[in-house]
Structures are given as C-alpha cells and as structure tokens.
Amino acid sequence: MQREAFAALDRADPLAPLRERFLLPPGVINLDGNSLGSLPRSTAARVSRVIEKEWGEGLITSWNRHDWIGMPQRVGDKIARLVGADAGEVVVTESTSINLFKVLAVALQMRAGRRAIVSEAENFPTDLYMAEGLTKLLGQDHMLRLVPAHRLPHALDADTAVLMLTQVNFRTGALHDMAALTAAAHAAGALAIWDLSHSAGAMPVDLNGARADFAVGCGYKYLNGGPGAPAFVYAAARHQGQAAQPLYGWLGHADPFEFAASYRPAEGIRQYVVSTPSILALAALEEGVDLLLQADLGELRAKSQALTEEFIALVEAHCAGLGLTLVTPRDPARRGSQVSFAHEQSYAVMQALIARGIVGDFRAPDLLRFGFSPLYIRHVDVWDAVHALRDVLATGAWQRPEFQSRAAVT
Numbered sequence: 001m002q003r004e005a006f007a008a009l010d011r012a013d014p015l016a017p018l019r020e021r022f023l024l025p026p027g028v029i030n031l032d033g034n035s036l037g038s039l040p041r042s043t044a045a046r047v048s049r050v051i052e053k054e055w056g057e058g059l060i061t062s063w064n065r066h067d068w069i070g071m072p073q074r075v076g077d078k079i080a081r082l083v084g085a086d087a088g089e090v091v092v093t094e095s096t097s098i099n100l101f102k103v104l105a106v107a108l109q110m111r112a113g114r115r116a117i118v119s120e121a122e123n124f125p126t127d128l129y130m131a132e133g134l135t136k137l138l139g140q141d142h143m144l145r146l147v148p149a150h151r152l153p154h155a156l157d158a159d160t161a162v163l164m165l166t167q168v169n170f171r172t173g174a175l176h177d178m179a180a181l182t183a184a185a186h187a188a189g190a191l192a193i194w195d196l197s198h199s200a201g202a203m204p205v206d207l208n209g210a211r212a213d214f215a216v217g218c219g220y221k222y223l224n225g226g227p228g229a230p231a232f233v234y235a236a237a238r239h240q241g242q243a244a245q246p247l248y249g250w251l252g253h254a255d256p257f258e259f260a261a262s263y264r265p266a267e268g269i270r271q272y273v274v275s276t277p278s279i280l281a282l283a284a285l286e287e288g289v290d291l292l293l294q295a296d297l298g299e300l301r302a303k304s305q306a307l308t309e310e311f312i313a314l315v316e317a318h319c320a321g322l323g324l325t326l327v328t329p330r331d332p333a334r335r336g337s338q339v340s341f342a343h344e345q346s347y348a349v350m351q352a353l354i355a356r357g358i359v360g361d362f363r364a365p366d367l368l369r370f371g372f373s374p375l376y377i378r379h380v381d382v383w384d385a386v387h388a389l390r391d392v393l394a395t396g397a398w399q400r401p402e403f404q405s406r407a408a409v410t
C-alpha cells in the first residue's frame with residue numbers, strides 16, 4: 001500500500017473533523033498522546049476567559065456565579081460517560097497517585113481482615129509505590145503481592161483484599177480483560193480497582209458493565225487536559241458512604257462551610273475531594289473532555305485498532321532486519337492504543353525520531369513507545385512515522401552524538 005492509500009483512509013475517517021479541533025504544530029506528529037495529549041484549539045480562549053472574566057472580574061463570586069465549586073463533579077459526570085459510569089460516580093480531583101491511595105484505603109477498610117493487595121509486577125510504578133506506602137503505613141499485616149500478568153487469577157485467595165490493575169500496560173500496551181478479572185476478584189471475595197490512565201479516552205470503558213468497584217485515571221493523556229491536569233476517581237454507587245477515604249479534606253466534608261471542628265464525610269462521590277480545585281486546570285480539562293464526548297467511542301476504538309494494525313504491518317514490512325522486536329500483543333483486541341518495539345539503541349533512536357518531528361518516547365530499559373490518539377492521529381501519520389523510523393535505522397542517523405545524552409524526562 002502506498003501513502004495515497006492511507007490518505008484515502010483519512011478522507012473516509014468519520015473522526016477526521018475532530019482532528020481539526022486541535023492546534024497541532026506543523027511538521028510534528030504527536031505519537032505520545034498517551035503521555036501528554038495534544039492541545040484543543042478552544043483551550044487557550046477558555047482558560048483566558050476564566051482568568052480575565054471569572055477570576056479577574058468575578059473574584060470570589062465566581063465560586064458560585066460560575067459554579068467553580070461544582071466543577072469537579074460536573075466534569076466528573078462528563079468523564080463518567082467515557083468510562084461506563086453513571087452521573088455521581090466520578091469526580092475530578094487531585095492526581096492519579098493520590099486518588100489511588102484514597103480508593104486503596106477505602107477498599108482495605110471494606111475488606112478488613114484480609115491483608116493483601118494483589119497487582120501486576122509490570123504495573124505503572126507510581127501505582128505500586130502508592131500501594132507500598134499504604135501497606136507500610138498500615139503496619140506489617142498488610143502486603144503488596146506482585147505477580148506476572150498471566151498469574152493474576154491464581155494469585156487471588158481468601159487473604160486478598162483488593163486486586164489493583166492498570167487496564168492497559170504502559171510499556172507493552174497489553175489490555176486486560178476488565179470484566180473477567182473483576183469477576184475473578186469478586187469470586188475470591190476481593191474488590192477490584194482499575195487505573196484507566198491508558199484507556200480512558202482511547203476506547204470505550206465499561207466500569208459498571210464489568211462491576212468494577214473503584215477506578216482512577218489521568219487527565220493529561222487521552223483526555224487532552226494539559227500538563228498536570230487533575231485526575232479522576234470513580235467509586236461505584238453501591239460503595240459510596242460505606243467507608244471514608246482517609247484524606248479528610250474540608251471539601252470532602254458533608255458541609256464544608258459549616259467549618260465544624262471535626263470531620264463528617266460527604267455521602268456521595270464528593271467525599272473523594274480533598275482540596276480546593278485548580279479551576280484553571282479544570283477548565284482546560286473540560287475542553288479536552290468535551291471534544292471526546294463528540295466522538296463515537298466505538299468509532300474511536302475501531303480507528304485506534306486500525307492505526308496500530310497499520311503501524312505494526314508497515315514496520316514489519318519496511319524495517320525488517322533493523323533490530324526491532326514487537327512487544328505489544330499482536331491481537332488488536334488485546335491491546336490499547338499504543339505499540340512498543342524493543343531496540344538495543346532505543347533511546348538514541350527515539351531522539352533521532354523526535355528531531356524529525358515524530359514524537360514518541362523511550363521507556364527503560366529498551367522500548368520505543370508509540371501512542372496513537374485516535375482523535376487526531378491520521379493514517380498518513382502512521383505511514384510517515386514508519387518511513388522516518390526506517391530512515392533513522394537504515395542510515396544510522398541515531399548514532400549522532402546529540403542523540404546519546406539522556407534528558408531528565410524521557
């Protein structure tokens with residue numbers, strides 16, 4: 001297939017009009033939307049309006065007049081529609097790590113007497129660190145038990161309080177079967193917590209269909225909320241009001257403006273809020289979420305699978321013998337919206353690609369990682385990225401000295 005065939009796919013793409021709603025720098029292809037999503041065109045004007053009108057002129061009255069105080073729940077209700085939750089089950093607040101700490105603590109209270117948090121050894125490190133820190137805080141009785149992905153169902157036992165997993169693996173892009181693993185956790189009497197950082201906004205997610213107990217997710221990846229965007233947390237309606245998350249912040253109090261000396265948890269999802277929300281960041285996130293809500297999530301998933309299929313096929317056709325090994329599942333039903341290849345010189349290869357405007361990333365120890373955010377990545381982008389990759393590898397362009405030194409953020 002030639003480049004023109006890919007351009008034809010773009011002309012037939014039902015999501016193509018949504019790409020126009022992003023401000024994409026010319027000559028750059030963002031294959032790292034799974035790490036930092038691109039900028040919606042509407043975001044800058046929205047944030048300026050919040051700054052100049054709502055903050056500059058409205059001052060404190062904007063908490064009521066512009067319903068700043070309701071934003072965590074309003075944007076949460078919108079994200080609920082992307083992840084198969086109902087209104088009142090999701091709130092936007094703090095970060096993914098902090099939210100994970102909250103739901104882990106709630107789940108452990110709900111399964112008092114059971115000691116283990118079970119997770120995958122390859123889970124995203126901050127998830128494992130938060131669990132490690134919490135088990136230490138709770139004392140020697142609690143433990144984090146890590147197993148390889150294929151051993152997960154066997155690791156669930158009568159001592160398991162919670163199964164904590166990320167739906168799509170950040171390194172390999174492997175996609176877990178959320179419904180099956182949640183059912184396995186429940187069969188063992190445990191609860192299931194899902195991190196949707198690499199799935200929300202990239203594919204339909206069905207938390208309630210899977211009977212998930214709790215979930216968290218990231219605002220700055222496929223939701224396009226901007227660097228450091230606030231995260232979201234989901235608690236199934238049936239669990240709300242049972243156990244309180246332990247970070248007793250005033251905005252999770254039943255009546256914050258009572259200014260009572262002791263804490264009384266809010267009954268609904270608002271109990272998961274700790275602190276005053278960053279309104280500028282929430283406004284930016286809402287622009288990203290609003291754009292996603294205009295997409296048909298089935299079409300989004302179909303396009304994502306087509307892009308990753310094309311990428312694998314083109315790399316294998318054009319970069320054969322150049323040292324790349326696919327580490328992402330070959331079955332499109334078993335992967336998220338990214339493709340990773342191992343290469344001995346992956347760091348330098350990625351730097352050389354970035355210098356050509358193909359922005360992916362390097363993940364230690366040896367992965368080239370490419371994310372395909374289906375809202376704004378085109379089929380021709382796949383073609384162009386593979387041809388740049390082939391050129392970098394075939395010419396040895398990655399060997400140049402400027403591509404060798406490691407920056408702080410990879």
Ligand SMILES: *Cc1c(COP(=O)(O)O)cnc(C)c1O
Nearest residue numbers: 095096097124126166195197218
């Ligand atoms: C990106 C990501 C995070 C990010 O956590 P922060 O607290 O926002 O820094 C957490 N977990 C997973 C699985 C991620 O992919």
